[in-house]
Amino acid sequence: MLRYILGRLVSLSLSLIVASLVIFTVIEVIPGDPAAFMLGLNADDSTVAALRADLGLDGSRAECYVAWITGMVQGDFGTSYTYRVPVADLVADRLWVSLPLAVLSLILSTLIAFPIGLIAAANRGRAADYGIMGGTQLGIAVPNFWFAMLLVLVFAVNLHWFNAGGFPGWGTPIMALKSLVLPSIALALPQAAILARVMRSALIETLAQDYMRTARAKGLSRRQAVLRHALRNALIPVLTIIGLQFSFLLAGAIIIENVFFLPGLGRLIFQGITQRDLVVVESVTMLLVFAVIVVTFLVDIAYAIADPRLRRRG
Amino acid sequence: MIRLPVPLTIGAVLSAIFLAMALLSFAWTPHDVEQLVIADRLQPASGQFWLGTDQFGRDLLSMLMVGARVSLAVALVAVGIGVALGVPLGLAAAATRGSLLDEVIMRGNDLIFAFPSLVIAILITAVFGPSAFNAIIAIGIFNIPVFARVSRGGALSLWTLDYILAARVAGKGKVRISAEHILPNIANLLIVQATIQFSLGILAEAALSYVGLSVQPPTPSWGRMLADAQTMIYTHPMLAVLPGLAIVLMVLGLNLMGDGLRDLLDPRLRRQRQ
Numbered sequence: 193m194l195r196y197i198l199g200r201l202v203s204l205s206l207s208l209i210v211a212s213l214v215i216f217t218v219i220e221v222i223p224g225d226p227a228a229f230m231l232g233l234n235a236d237d238s239t240v241a242a243l244r245a246d247l248g249l250d251g252s253r254a255e256c257y258v259a260w261i262t263g264m265v266q267g268d269f270g271t272s273y274t275y276r277v278p279v280a281d282l283v284a285d286r287l288w289v290s291l292p293l294a295v296l297s298l299i300l301s302t303l304i305a306f307p308i309g310l311i312a313a314a315n316r317g318r319a320a321d322y323g324i325m326g327g328t329q330l331g332i333a334v335p336n337f338w339f340a341m342l343l344v345l346v347f348a349v350n351l352h353w354f355n356a357g358g359f360p361g362w363g364t365p366i367m368a369l370k371s372l373v374l375p376s377i378a379l380a381l382p383q384a385a386i387l388a389r390v391m392r393s394a395l396i397e398t399l400a401q402d403y404m405r406t407a408r409a410k411g412l413s414r415r416q417a418v419l420r421h422a423l424r425n426a427l428i429p430v431l432t433i434i435g436l437q438f439s440f441l442l443a444g445a446i447i448i449e450n451v452f453f454l455p456g457l458g459r460l461i462f463q464g465i466t467q468r469d470l471v472v473v474e475s476v477t478m479l480l481v482f483a484v485i486v487v488t489f490l491v492d493i494a495y496a497i498a499d500p501r502l503r504r505r506g
Numbered sequence: 507m508i509r510l511p512v513p514l515t516i517g518a519v520l521s522a523i524f525l526a527m528a529l530l531s532f533a534w535t536p537h538d539v540e541q542l543v544i545a546d547r548l549q550p551a552s553g554q555f556w557l558g559t560d561q562f563g564r565d566l567l568s569m570l571m572v573g574a575r576v577s578l579a580v581a582l583v584a585v586g587i588g589v590a591l592g593v594p595l596g597l598a599a600a601a602t603r604g605s606l607l608d609e610v611i612m613r614g615n616d617l618i619f620a621f622p623s624l625v626i627a628i629l630i631t632a633v634f635g636p637s638a639f640n641a642i643i644a645i646g647i648f649n650i651p652v653f654a655r656v657s658r659g660g661a662l663s664l665w666t667l668d669y670i671l672a673a674r675v676a677g678k679g680k681v682r683i684s685a686e687h688i689l690p691n692i693a694n695l696l697i698v699q700a701t702i703q704f705s706l707g708i709l710a711e712a713a714l715s716y717v718g719l720s721v722q723p724p725t726p727s728w729g730r731m732l733a734d735a736q737t738m739i740y741t742h743p744m745l746a747v748l749p750g751l752a753i754v755l756m757v758l759g760l761n762l763m764g765d766g767l768r769d770l771l772d773p774r775l776r777r778q779r780q
Contacts, residue, residue, distance in 0.1 A: 203613075207620050218633055333705070333757035335712050338732055338750035345743050443624035447713050451736070461625075462717070465632040477629055484622045 196496055204489045211481045212264075216257050219474045260474070269475035274467045279475045282460060289359055290449070290456035293372055293379070294441045300380035301387055302434065308384070309391025316396055324388070331385025336444050340378035340451040347374060357453035375452045379444050383437050390433045394426035401425075428499050435491030439484040514766025520759025524752075528575040537565035539572050540724040548742055560731075560745055561738055569726040570752050576638065576727045577756065580720065581707030583642045585700050588649025593696065595650070596657030597688060600665060601680040612658070615651035623648040624713065631719035638721040645710045649703050656699045660692035694771040701764035705757045712753050728753050 244250055251259075263270060269279035312324040348356040354374050360367045398404065399422050407417040446458030453459075457476055464472035510518075536556065543563035551558045557566040599611040627644035634640045661684070664670060673683050714720040715729030723730070728749040735745035 203616070206613075207617055210617055211621065215629070218629055329758060329761060330754070333754045333761060335709055335716075335750065335753055337713065337716055338746075338753065341732065341736060341739060341746050341750070345739055345746070349740055349743075439622045440624075443622045446624065446628065447717060450717060461628070465628075473629070473632070477625060480622055480625050481620075485620050488620055 193496065197493060200489055200492050204485060207485050208482065211485065212261060212478055213257075215474060215477050215481065216260065219470055220253065264475065264478065269479075270471040272464075272472050273469045274463075274472075275469075279472055282472065283457065283476060283479060286455060286457045286460050288362060289372075289454050290442075290445055290458065293376055293445055293448075293454070293456060294438065296372055296376035297379035297383065297441050297445075298434070298438060300376055301384040301437065304380065304384040305387035305391055309388040309395065312388065312392040313395035313399065321392075325392075328385040328389050331382050332389075334382055336378050336382050337447045337451050339381060340375065340448055343374045343378055344451070357451070359454050371452075371454075375445075375448050375454060378451070379441055379448055383440060383444075387430065387433055387437065391426065391430050394429045395422060398422040398425040424498070428495060431494055431498060432491060435487055435494075438487045442480055442484060511766050511769060513762045514770065517759045517762030517764075517766055520755055521763055524574050524756045524759065525578065527571045528578050531568075531571035531575050535565070535568035535571050537568045539564055539568045539726050548738075557748060558744065560734065561742075564726070566745070566748060569731060570728070570749065573726050573728040573731060573749065573752065574756070576715075576721050576725065577708050577711055577753075580638055580642050580645065580711040581704050584645040584649055584707045584710075585703050587642070587646030588653045588703055589696065589700065592650040592653025592655075593657045593689075596654040596659075597661055597684045599654065599658045600661030600688070601684050603662060603665070611654065615654055618648060618651045621648075624710065627710065627714060628717070628719060631714060636719040636722060638725075641711055641714050641720040644714070645707050649707070652703060653696065653699060656695055657692055660695045661688045664688050664691055698764055698768045698771065701760050701767060705760035705764070708753065708757055708760070 260270070267280060269283060271277065272279050272282060275282060308324055308328075312321045315321045344356045347353045355371060357371075359371050362368045399418070401422075404417055404422060407421050408414065412420065445456060446461060448454075449456040449458040450462065457480065461473060461476050463469070464476065541564075546555070546559050546563035547561050549555050549559040549563075555565050555567070557570070559565055560569070595611050599608040602608050627641075627648070630644040630647075631637075631640045634643075664687070670683060670687060673687055678686070711720055711727070712729040712732075715727040716733050718730070718733065720729065721727050731749040732746060735742070735749070738745050
């Protein structure tokens with residue numbers, strides 16, 4: 193097990209290094225000098241040069257990269273050009289919107305998908321199965337930002353149950369949670385459709401295994417056999433998909449935050465892009481990639497715990 | 507006569523309708539999509555405007571037709587990039603199984619998979635400027651590892667078969683075997699994967715153009731139509747409903763077609779049915 197974890201750790205760090213190089217290179221290609229951009233057309237050269245030095249834009253590319261990375265590792269994400277505050281502070285504020293949103297959606301999509309997948313698998317080939325599979329086909333085809341707009345149309349514009357957008361802050365937790373309800377439903381449903389399909393096919397596969405017949409033969413009821421043997425084995429592929437979905441949820445949140453005007457990390461990236469606030473764009477993108485890669489790593493480990501066969505292959 | 511499965515038929519018909527709409531838009535649209543006629547703004551559906559007009563007086567049906575063209579073109583070229591680069595990489599990896607080349611290709615794949623694709627696509631289109639071309643590149647890059655993985659997986663199982671061994675004994679090189687014997691036999695897999703990536707590409711293009719990072723105005727796209735409709739949702743909800751329905755039906759059609767093709771082309775599944 194330890195060898196397996198070490199192996200995964202090596203590839204985790206490799207991924208992170210390459211990811212940071214890619215992001216750094218892409219950002220470097222951006223046309224225009226950020227310092228000149230910030231100061232406007234009338235700035236004289238010496239002021240621009242001074243700001244360049246101030247922002248740490250001088251020095252070779254390699255030095256810049258090393259400075260950026262060592263800063264990130266120490267929790268220093270640089271200073272925003274436009275806000276004039278540390279990016280870490282901006283991120284910390286926005287994280288309290290984006291993280292609850294992603295977690296809520298993940299919980300919601302799992303809660304919806306598990307029973308639906310189970311029902312479909314248990315009724316394989318019958319009307320309930322066909323109905324559910326048809327519904328999930330539709331769910332996969334719906335873009336979440338359009339679904340979000342439909343939710344706004346029904347629940348905010350027509351029924352007045354929720355606000356159409358905005359975020360009141362965690363000072364009033366109930367209101368804050370309420371403003372995350374529609375966005376997390378919009379994010380969760382299309383993901384739930386995928387998850388339910390995976391759950392169904394994984395269960396159908398394990399139900400056909402010999403050890404299920406053995407379990408029944410030694411006297412377990414169908415329900416006991418499913419809960420004790422089939423479910424645990426079916427969880428392995430499901431777990432992988434849940435891990436992958438976290439990355440979709442983070443990325444999807446970027447779009448959804450725009451629909452609901454939520455002040456999350458996604459909107460921070462977009463503001464950074466339009467204001468050419470490169471430090472913000474660079475650091476927030478790296479942070480998102482970091483989160484996804486680490487979650488993938490954790491899923492791999494969880495996978496190995498759930499399925500001992502994987503450990504030995506290492 | 508062969509009876510086609512119902513989902514495959516529905517999927518093929520839906521896809522054909524949108525393809526026809528897109529192709530027709532090159533030759534003819536009911537109205538000019540780039541001309542703003544403020545006098546005609548926000549018209550309901552009528553004989554003159556079959557689906558009504560938007561807040562700038564543009565005909566919705568014409569915009570949906572041109573939008574279909576944009577959507578299909580971006581997704582199609584992005585799939586093309588994935589196939590053109592991914593398949594040779596996958597075949598090379600399979601042919602040199604266990605070698606350094608195989609290792610490098612597969613680790614590179616894992617790496618691209620680890621990236622949150624939409625975040626990077628947004629980054630790419632934001633840095634290099636929003637345009638249909640950059641949207642294609644951003645979506646296409648993430649198709650490469652998908653096709654590399656599928657073709658490697660398919661090819662690996664073929665390399666152990668007797669007729670490949672016979673071809674090697676006959677003196678054919680690995681490149682020739684890959685092209686003449688492996689590729690035709692994994693074509694089924696690739697076609698199915700292509701329809702899946704095609705539908706994912708349409709969703710990705712819609713998301714990018716919704717945030718303004720794909721094709722630029724005045725060319726209409728489904729995602730941009732949704733973004734424009736957002737402020738009008740209180741008074742004219744149909745403006746937001748129609749482009750979304752177009753995306754859903756197009757993606758649904760492609761997915762149904764992909765599933766149907768997989769069932770039809772997979773010999774194992776076919777035997778089960780008989």
